[in-house]
Amino acid sequence: MDLNTVLEVCDARDFTGWRTGDAYVGGGTYLFSEPQPHLNRLIDLSRLGWTPIRWLPNGNLEIAGTCTVAELFEFTDHPLFEQCCHAFLASWKIWHMATVGGNLCNGLPAGPLISLTAALDGEILLRSPVGVLRWVSVHEFITGAGKKVLRPGEVLRSVTIPAEALNRRTAFRQASLYGLGRSGALIIGTRDRAGELEITVTAATTRPIRVRFRNWPNAAELRTAIDSAVRPGEWFDDIHGLPEWRRHMALLLAEEIRRELA
Known part of the structure; x- marks a missing residue:
């Protein structure tokens, strides 16, 4: 879609100051999907030259905000990365344009890279227009449907996955609700070497919900923990699923995961 209110496109390498009406553009798959009448300048991140994804010396995995879905998928054979990338149900073009940073910064409940990085304890590095850096966990970054703690002018530089979580x-x-539809519930379970279980609920809720168990729970304990963690109004409600159905599917799938990882 043409953005006919945009008057200027600025290279992020030459960008000096944030102003009202600005927006960063990475892949642009969301930005150009619907009217954006409040925007009049785009700051293009594509020429910053950030390494898309790399292993750090301590074994952690750093994913740049400009890393595309295709680059993420091709980098590792970790099953969860493959599963979350396929959860996009997107075209070849989207896979090669949509970015990790864009998926996180949109903050949509069905964002599968939110699901991936939340379940693996991802830490987001944010950079202000004047170079001030701050870290925030994925769980703290997303506060509701489309809501996040991103401050005006901040750009998502990277998200780092700890080595322990990857193991x-x-x-x-x-x-x-239908074969090629947007996720109505996306549930991920992890079990560490000590046997602790962690369940992350996304898509069904307005923000990532995590419950953790040091001692292995039974079905009733898991159900109670999830219901207690989701506050009133946090079961998402839109055309892709009613809150009651989303809750039902989240609890059902979480129980399947508990049994699989037991």
């Missing part, structure tokens, strides 16, 4: 056993479940 956990994982289980993945997804449900949609």
